[in-house]
Amino acid sequence: MDGISLILPIYNVENYIEKCLQSIVKSMKSISNIQVILVDDGSKDSSGEIAQKFAEEHSNFYYVQKENGGLSDARNYGLQYVIHNYVSFIDSDDYIDENYFSEIFAAMRNKPDMIIFDWLDVGDNNYFNTVKGMDNPNFLWTVQPSAWNKVYKKHLFDEVKFPKGKIYEDVGTIYKLINDVKTFFYIDKPLYMYRKNRGGSILTTISPKINNIYDVLEDTYIFYERKNALSEENLDGLCYQYIKLLMWSNMYRQLKYFKLKLFSFYTKMSFTRGLLYNRFPHWKSNYFLKNYPFYFIDRYGKNYVKRIDNLGKSFFSTLSTLALLIARNIRKK
Structure with a gap:
């Protein structure tokens, strides 16, 4: 049976992680074949404790801890724990729509190598702006280079990994993965909420x-x-x-x-x-x-x-x- 493993890198996000985790639980509903891998990348605040407690209370949440190595390193580290044939990523200061998993599992029936969806930029004063996941839904090369608005067949990461120590790590990964994507499915709906003005993001760096x-x-x-x-x-x-x-x-x-x-x-x-x-x-x-x-x-x-x-x-x-x-x-x- 198709399932999805969701990798969630965590680093010093104590003000955001609770909302992120709760959004995942809310979206799961009655779907069982979901694994959530919480990768604590050496957090110095209470993020790790919050995540660990969450894993203790939810059987399909799996908590692992490692030395700080950055976002790419945490994502790569999480890949070794994946048990399902599909994998996705969420940044721990963002959150997902309540229909995230139901929409994705519906798309998975088509057996695509990659699933792509839109997202909402969340700005100050709860400002929301829809961003399309593709410039043209007929051509894969027009896909936006964000790791978190996609779901991937696990085998795509057999050779390609996220580049460690770089910003634009998504660009350095997504457009390589395209080489092995034979089929893709586009969901023309925003399923992900991206905090646009967060400190340390590419947009603010x-x-x-x-x-x-x-x-x-x-x-x-x-x-x-x-x-x-x-x-x-x-x-x-x-x-x-x-x-x-x-x-x-x-x-x-x-x-x-x-x-x-x-x-x-x-x-x-x-x-x-x-x-x-x-x-x-x-x-x-x-x-x-x-x-x-x-x-x-x-x-x-x-x-x-x-x-x-x-x-x-x-x-x-x-x-x-x-x-x-x-x-x-x-x-x-």
Whole structure:
């Protein structure tokens, strides 16, 4: 019988973990073949005690403790205790919808290698915003690189593990797993609640570690190269994610990191543009960019290809494009 093992890394989340655990119990209802693996990653507050007590009171909750090694290390550590054929992950300061398991078990009847679903960004003052799990539900390469809005066949992790010591650890894992995903199922509903403004998340981290995105993307490219798996489809998918992650989301983090030191920012974007051309010389004819441009039109406008190309092309073109994008997105808000 199909079942699911849920891995929950825990580190210094005493203010959030109770709600997370209660949401799991509430979602279980009468479903029995669920295992919850609580990985205490060396918490220094009462998180571990709360989790251990919960495991003592619920027979399908399993508590393990380890030395602190970070989120990736805790997830990898939990994989050794998985007993079911499907596995999922939850961050311990987030929580899940009451229909999480019922929706997932319904999807599991289709025997997919991966199940993907939407989530809610939870902001200040209980602000909620729905985020789609895929830019286009017909193409797996458009999936968002978050570990926790997916369920996986266990065998996908036989070779691929989360990279230790990196932020963007999900990017460095999800797009490798895609190589072995033959079938997937998309649930067009938000089943996960993500605390958007939590401290230490990628969204709030502005440090030299934001450059980890280059490392994990390059490592992913090399992964496909070594497997002789750089098919046209995979190249298009990799290129799509390089553009999304480096020429949009990370671009703004670089701007914040350099604290408006505009020449330093231009230098970084020039390097980024060079990397894009080096890996994907014909990126302008990318399949997703041409046929499903909605993500880019929404952010860059109709002249999205030209504006992407202008970032890092010259100091003037970089700044003029940046000013245009900032003004455009201020108007949208």
